[in-house]
Amino acid sequence: MAQVDMSNHSTWLEEQIKHQYETKKQTDCRMALGKSVLRRVDRELPLSRYLELDEHLWDADITSIHKLYKEKIALPVEVVLYYIKRIYVYENVLSSVTQVFEEAIDQAIELESKEFDPELPLFGIPILLKDNIATEGHPNTAGSDMLRDVTTLRASTVAEKLKEAGAIIVGKTNLSEWANFMTFNSSNGYSALGGQTVNPYGRFDVGGSSAGSAVAVAAGLIPVSIGSETAGSLVYPASQNAVVTIKPTVGLVSRDLIVPISETQDTAGPMATCVKDAALVLSSIAGGCQHDRATEHAVVKDYVGALDRDIKGLRIGILSNQSVKEEYRDNDEQVILAACKVFEDLGAEVVEVELEEKVFATNMLDVLLYEFHRDVNAYLANPEVDTGLTLEAIRDSNLKDLENRAAFGQSIIDKSIDERMSPKAYEELVDENVKIAEDAIDKVKEKVDAVLSISNYSTIAYATCGYPAITVPAGYRDSGEPVGITIFAGRYEEDLLISLGAGYEKATGHRRAPALQ
Template structure:
């Protein structure tokens, strides 16, 4: 196919609406460098890559999809972007996203932003691309670039990757720097790769992982990181005990459950020993505590980010300013409101005892008493479930709604989560999730790689 980048179209003329902006002169650099390199060689020299538009680059604005940040161009690269450039990657542009990474309203529309409009799922434009890294997943699915960077707080890499038929990897929180990325929560935020293969995700992760003195969560990253591509083993499933999170399955569509059962047999055929886990942690309690954490950290972290921007470019200096801006700007609230922003603004800061208790509770219940306990009690090294069911329709009044999700445990615990295409639900792609313990990134990628080599389930969309 000929991409909108190759045609020289403005980003908003792409039929998928996957892009927000293109880097100046990026395509001429990529065209020259791609003559001598490709992502499959193990080097990122000349490899074109796209970034979710909440990640700062020195040569493009960073909007988070909001008109309040449309002129936000402080002229600096996020550390993960600097790592990509040092590895020779060509930053092509920025991808559309769910505005403010889906945290403005519980009624927000996945893949929609006031700056970028509505990103379309390439398998069916009437169905959601999921969010918030919608543009990154769609861009990779339709071949605008071999890799993109998304960000996740809870599901924002793995859900769009799953419903757009690509690979998405959410690393252990603290493996990849979050500096100069528009934040939601320092407890849960991370960036990660979206690609068409697990091998490519491993290559990108090897480049972007590492410690950053400005992000205290990454203090162990240099010690923990490895060459993730070199660690891939096509035989890694053989003799490996894996836990099947049966306690989640009732929430998925019947079609996705059937596809998942077929893929369980593929895992057995590859030598895996599967263990059914019928009881899990209290997901409602985890979600309640984690929500309080997100609301409190959103106010604190976003205020700190806005204070670091240029006041001439970003007049909204606080979350309260953004709320006032949205209230006065009809284009922002034409489809949904900002009740989550209002809840966040009412929180009392990181010294609030209720916040401190909620953070300790959510981390404990999702991590040591959740993923860690399930793996230890069942003597398994990873957990699996469908990532989500088929993409739901964009019509809020349609009964075909979101069905099932495996993202919350790994998101709240800060543990690695990989989604790999496993098949189709009513013609829409669905993925299988591999989840592990903290710093188990290499093993989770390797297990997903072995599964991928066994099944080769991805089928790209038909794009005009």
């Protein structure tokens, strides 16, 4: 959950920078990465070999890694050891990773006896999961000290699908605690267990809530990762850290055993350095799941095939809404205009469109407050989780040690628990919000194929009705801060977004890796 009141955007950003880089956060709860894993890495991957691999794997994508396997330049176990080593090297600087799984090394060793399998799109690819997505045998914490020892009886559907596609889950990434739905005074990228994740490009807002997933990919600690979004938690950190993300249609990717905020809006999605990798991961995790009724009618398309589709003749809308333009920062208008020129050069037509203003005033917050309390308690009571905890018990335990467990307070948790909306009023509000958002976007879609925006400025529109979006690096502000364009479309039109994102990426090549110290 990253959408915020942007009515005073500059003040909000200043407060975020202060929170992230100046405010001291006392936390005795911080989870430490196990030293035994690092010792094993150092034993099994000599420094000389690490440096050799660095020439091939620094900022590598999936295609590059698969080429190493096919040409027998590197083994899967070496690649896994390399990325784990990088995590340890930079973790004290970035605080983007909360857990590293030693069994990932053993899983990679098992692949040595197998030939490269092109039928597995993620064969031997290391990946990190946001620490609210369950994988068997490891805590699924949402960044909360109260969940530090809570494991699930099985892996989430997303984790299982990744493994079936050949991926090796290396660990978990930090996040804004409770996916940024803990306090109105939050610090993007901060949790009691993970500390403060920082932007690898400089003293800029890291974004949230999927901060660790974005930073780990941006900094080359992992080639791809999985984050989650309720309203902006994929697209905003992707924009802030110069990575690609796809925020899927709600119902395309299972939310099974993902710590929830909102049944109406939650989804999980990939983060990568390029659109192709994001498409490969989305292809691997999309589809129906018996544990998530929202996926019952999932429409899965050929996302990899969409990468090379010609976008000539497509119509792209650029928002003329004043409420969106008021959020623009330095260089943002130039970024939009430059993107329009790129799409026009690719043969698309760009026209101004306007969403009905009421879409930016939907009462999303009351829906999320109601669902967070209900859905978190349902998750905690799930027999496959069975913590014996409730959100009320977590709040009360936090109160006993606010300095460590809730450094920025827990005002959203308080408000969610105290929410007194009736089930009938809640259902009516959900229906009203979704209809307003669907009608607004669908009306614009009568004129254009997709809508172009920046970062998370239009998140409330597509998040409210569960429509998809893609964010692609669009360059850097004068300060060096990354910025991304975000394109959104109609339900299950991820393939269209991938075609547009891939075309833009190929024509611009804006992304450059950060210079890490």
